[in-house]
Amino acid sequence: MIEIDGSRKSGSGTIVRDAVSLSALVMEDLSLINIRAKRLPKPGLRAQHLRAIEAMAELCRGRLEGASLGAGEIRFFPGRTIRGGSYDWNIGTAGSTTMLFLGVLPLALYADRPSRFRITGGLFQDFAPSVYSLQHVLIPLLKRMGADIDLRILRPGYVPRGQGEIAVDVKPLRRPLAPLTLTEPGKPTAFQGVALSSLLQERRVSDRMADECRKNLEAREYSVRIDPLYDTEASPAYEQPAVQGGAALALWAETDTGCLLGADCAGAPRRSSEFIGRKVARTLMETLKSGATVDVHVADQIIPFAALAEGWSSFRIPEVTDHIDSRLWMVETFLGARTERSNRTLRIRGIGYRRSSAS
Structure with a gap:
């Protein structure tokens, strides 16, 4: 049984999800203690963590012990x-x-055959990547590595009510993932974005976010295309309108060396459209200025996939975060992947993971 202290490194829900996911892949029993112990005043499993590990257990026909809201310790038998x-x-x-x-x-x-997921909850909130970030940055990078993934928004969902829906189709790999090599940042060749607001058309929220973001980029002599979307009951932007008002802005850039970098921000009470527009533009500009080849979200999200790939992946990160340290620890512990960090360059030697049931 692999034993993991969930209070180490970031002490976050990332450790919970990675530990259970990787445990299922290597088919080793897991004991996870001190779950989110640093996340006061609400340590332990929250609803999103509990549902995630239950979903993983369902996928691999595994068994969870002690998994409940607020639990600080679980065991998992994949x-x-x-x-x-x-x-x-x-x-x-x-x-x-x-x-x-x-x-x-x-x-x-x-998996042994293609998967289709329908997931209900929040799509846009602080401290988590937006669906747009996955659609336009992470998934295109994973497709370069050989993955076949399609992610669609069915209904937007915001804090506090959620009830947003996404649909995902994933085809199993026929061969190991290819490594990802992004070592030269290059120069940006295109900026694109989406400005979405739900039930807020009369305040022109989508246009205001887009206009402010565009203005900040054009001041640096960049051209950008941002599509304003209005989700209303009469004319929903997706299959169904959101159950509450909300907003989100996402921006991404492609460089002449093939890098994809993004930035996003969700709406919140007393957070103006103009503030969101400026923040997203500034965040992406700072990432580009840093010389990174991946953004702050992808920098840690890509680590498990690089560790599963065959051969060396290499990329430059904007900064070293607790999440990055946590995920490097996870892939070293569970997969035996080799990782190297020199300043802000990460190199990960993947294990070329194969699974007979995925043939």
Whole structure:
């Protein structure tokens, strides 16, 4: 049994999701203690963490012990087969659908058949990547590595009510993931973005976010295309309108060396459209100025996939974060992947993971 102290490194939910996901892949029993012990005043499993590990257990036909809201310790006994097929998971709160998706994705890539997920919860909130970030930055990078993933928004969902929905299709890999090499930042060749607001058309929120973001980029002599979207009951932007008002802005850039970098921000009470526009533009400009080849979200999100790939991946990160340290620790512990960090360059030697059931 692999024993993991969840209070180490970032002490976050990332350790919970990675530990269970990687345990399922290596088929080793897991004991996880001190779950989110540093996350006061609400340590232990929250709804989004609990639903994520339950989803992973369902995928691999595994068994969880002690898994409940607020639990500080669990045991996980993975099954021997990862079963694809159709799954429907509801977090029940505005907890992040994107984080649940990222937890089950490594398993789905090695399932015995294609998977289709429908996940209900929050799509846009602080401290989690937005669905747009995954759609336009992370997933295109994973496709370069050989993954076949399609992610769609069915209904936007915001804090506090959630009830947003995404649909995901994942095909199992036929060969190991290819490594990702992004060592030269290059110069940006295109800026694109999406400015979404729900039930806020009369205040022109989407246009105001887009205008402010565009103005800040054009002041630096960059041209940018940002599509304003209005989600209303009469004319929803997606299949169904959101159940409450909310907003989100996402921006991404491609460079002449093939890098994809993004930035995003969700709306919140007393957070103006103009503030969101300026913040997103500034965040992406700072990432580009840093010489990074991946943004702050992808810098840690890509680590498990690089560790599963065959050969050396290499990329430059904007900064060394607790999440990066946590995920490097996880892939070293569970997979035996070799990792190297020199200043802000990460190199990960993947293990070329294969699974007979994914043939």
